[in-house]
Amino acid sequence: MGTYTKLNRPILVVDYDPNWPSLYEKERERILAALGKGAVQIEHIGSTSVPGLAAKPTIDIAVGVDDFEKAMAYIPIIENLGYTYEPEFEAELPERRFFWKGVPKVHTYHVSMAEPTSSVWVKPILFRDYLRGHPDEARRYEQLKRELAAHYGSDMDTYVRGKTAFVESILLKAESAMRVES
Secondary structure (H helix, E strand, O other), rough: OOOOOOOOOOOOOOOOOOHHHHHHHHHHHHHHHHHHHHHEEEEEOOOOHOOOEEEEOOOEEEEEEHHHHHHHHHHHHHOOOOOOOOHHHHHHHOEEEEEEEOOOOEEEEEEEEEOOHHHHHHHHHHHHHHHHHHHHHHHHHHHHHHHHHHHHHHHHHHHHHHHEEEHHHHHHHHEEEEEEOO
């Protein structure tokens, strides 16, 4: 069984929705109110965070916690906001806690909880920022996602694997650009 098999559902990539940022902001406020000082940083990540980019209509949120040892105590707090906790994903990424909201076939939100210094926090933000600043790369990513969604239907593992080489290439470009700016 693959990493994302549990999340198999129809993969639908839709045109950019200008409401996504406000949906993120509303959910951010709910999470911040629930976690208080436990959340040191909250970021909108994933394709819905890139203006103009088509995406699966699921708002991805990164929640940065000051001490990952405390993350277990935050799980019931996030669950009380209507999220489902997925501990199985920790086998692949032990430095992240993953939650989803919605119904099994339609997720409206994903929350990834990690320390802001961890790679599972840094990489999605680096990827997002690079796509925001490079619309040509964002269009290439959109085309790839649409092709993968059309071809793989609801096989989330294969869909994610199909994006991996592109994502890694963008991360290399982003890291290289950061070195040049330093």
